[in-house]
Amino acid sequence: MAEVRKAERRPPLNKTHKLKHQDWAKKYLKTDFSKVLWTDEMRVSLDGPDGWARGWIGKGQRAPVRLRRQQGGGGVLVWAGIIKDELVGPFRVEDGVKLNSQSYCQFLEDTFFKQWYRKKSASFKKNMIFMQDNAPSHASKYSTAWLARKGIKEEKLMTWPPCSPDLNPIENLWSIIKCEIYKEGKQYTSLNSVWEAVVAAARNVDGEQIKTLTESMDGRLLSVLAKKGGYIGR
DSSP: OOOOOOOOOOOOOOOOHHHHHHHHHHHHHHGGGGEEEEEEEEESSSSSSSSSSOOOTTTTTTOOOOOOOGGGOEEEEEEEETTTTTEEEEEEETTOOOOOOOHHHHIIIIIEEEEEEEEHHHHHHHHHHEOOOOOHHSHHHHHHHHHHHHOOOOOBBOOOOOOOOGGGHHHHHHHHHHHHTGGOOOOOSSSHHHHHHHHHHHHTSSSHHHHHHTTTTHHHHHHHHTTTTTTOOO
């Protein structure tokens, strides 16, 4: 009849944010979103996204024991992208590396560009649009100039409105993966084990699921325009 759910968190949207969301939606309303590569990072911890779990137990039964660790036992930073019906990655950020502009660009060079992008045809590269959010390491002058040298510039680099994680369809992919790796209150004992779980869960996401996410963009933009503000909903 019901289930226990944690409240969703969204950044507060002021009038300026909503206007920028609308301007973004108008700009890209006629875009062929099958050509857009949606990217993002996700952090996964050993103990799960909120460090605790709840569930029903039978009368007289003891609650399951969970390990108690600071900061969720540590975690792994993961980068991935989706385009049309294809998953790019996931790729693991080296443990202990803080993503600033330089390390972010080097990471893209070692993973995205060398392992995926360079294998694509010239026509694919010509038409692909690269999307990333406005994290400082992404939007800095250094990163923008570096991507431009790679041919990702101007109309090939999507502008992104502030405070708009729900507009990025890859956020839904993260939700699918986290639900899988943390089901039944699952915890992990090492960073390698949680990374292996992420890889396994990502392999189970098929092309039709990814296509459903990328094809949802037309509806998301129309929702922004209809509500005269930020997209609400998943």
